Amino acid sequence: MQLFWTFLKIGLFSIGGGYAIIPLIQEQVVHQQGWLTEKTFTDIITISQMTPGPLAVNTSTFVGMQIDGIPGAIVATIGCILGGCVISISLYQFFQKHHESLYVSSALKSLKASSVGLIMSAGFTILLLTFFESSDLSTIGLAAFDWQAAILFAISLTLLRKFKPNPILLMVITGFIGFFLY
Incomplete structure (x- = not known):
């Protein structure tokens, strides 16, 4: 159940999708739950990028598999996509009603800007993990490069x-x- 709820939260709050969700998944599975090390998480992200399908879904499947085998993969994947499906259907209905609103257009512009920041953060984290095997800036040194x-x-x-x-x-x-x- 904890695996399902963790990935349901990730699916619900994954504004921007793709690379923008990497910091949120990392925070949940590495730092808060302690299920994976940063190295294992980076390996999973790398594999998720190389396999067909959305990054968040692939990552949830691989994390679930790592934690609890095939049942874990199924539960994590369902948790990840359930929130997105509900939100997508609700947003579709909302945008059909308010597609010409200036307020809705303004909100979408700010969400785009936020997504770019999240993507840049994910890229920076992956670079640090690749070059220094840590994303903690206080532990990075030239000797570990x-x-x-x-x-x-x-x-x-x-x-x-x-x-x-x-x-x-x-x-x-x-x-x-x-x-x-x-």
Whole structure:
């Protein structure tokens, strides 16, 4: 039940979805519940990004699997999507009624800005965990910096921005390289 309620809360309060939800999931499963370490959580986020489907749903499934096997995966996934389904249906009905309202348009603009902040926070957390294996700024030091990860990141970013290769191919290649580096 605790797994269901935790992911129901996550599903209900996951404004922005995708990467914006990562800090909320991390806060719940790593810091509050203590179910996972930051390293395991980062691994789950990485796997969730590579598998088809929404990031929040994939993450809830993998966390549930880690905690309680297949029953945990089912319960966490249902908890995660139930809130979104109810909210989506309610919002659809609301927007059908108020689609021309200036107030509704203003609220949506501020939600977009908030989502960008959440996405940037998630990206920063993933970078810290990748380069320093910690997201706690007070424990980060140059001695813990992973130069191999930084170089692989810089090469991947350069390739993506300059040559725009297929991202799946790039993930396969970097995964292969990481297999030998680590």
